[in-house]
Amino acid sequence: MGKREELIEQYADDLKNKCGMTPDMDLLTKVTIGCGPSIYNADASTVAGSQKEELETVKDNFLIKKLGLKDGPELMEAINSVIETYGKSERNKYRAVVYYMLTKHFKKEDVYS
Numbered sequence: 001m002g003k004r005e006e007l008i009e010q011y012a013d014d015l016k017n018k019c020g021m022t023p024d025m026d027l028l029t030k031v032t033i034g035c036g037p038s039i040y041n042a043d044a045s046t047v048a049g050s051q052k053e054e055l056e057t058v059k060d061n062f063l064i065k066k067l068g069l070k071d072g073p074e075l076m077e078a079i080n081s082v083i084e085t086y087g088k089s090e091r092n093k094y095r096a097v098v099y100y101m102l103t104k105h106f107k108k109e110d111v112y113s
Contacts, residue, residue, distance in 0.1 A: 007039055008032050011097045019085050019101065030112035031103060032096040034066070039096060047093045049083040062099055067108045078105050 001009075008029055015023040038044035048054040058079055063069045082101045086093045103109060 003040065004032065007045075007096070011094055011100070014086075014094060014097050015100065018087055018090060019097070021101075021104075023100070024104075024109075027103065027109055027112060028096070028100050031100045034112065035096050035099065039094075045095055047083075047095050047098045049086070049088060049093050055079050055083075058098065058102075063102060063106070067103065067106060067111055069106060069108075078102060081105070 008025075011028060011032060012023045012025065015021050015028070032039060035045075047058060055076065059071075059075050063075050063078075064071055069075060079098075079102065082098055082105065083093065085101065086097065103111065
């Protein structure tokens with residue numbers, strides 16, 4: 001099993017055990033691939049849920065640029081909801097997991113088809 005497959009398994013485990021959802025493995029794989037090489041970098045592979053600048057970056061670069069959503073207060077509400085679901089006290093909030101949950105939240109799976 002390659003490094004990416006191991007990470008996808010880890011993300012699936014987080015979705016099941018920390019977020020209480022059954023992952024769509026096909027979508028999770030596509031979201032993970034979409035994150036590019038950042039998944040292999042300890043710092044870039046996670047989202048700092050308590051840093052406002054980091055959450056703004058998720059909003060601008062992922063929700064607006066990647067998913068094509070219009071800016072509005074509902075974007076930050078969704079990000080905060082996902083961080084809450086993942087667990088505010090959870091130290092490692094993996095970017096691929098956060099992006100996956102946001103993709104599901106906004107029903108934008110077609111972006112990855």
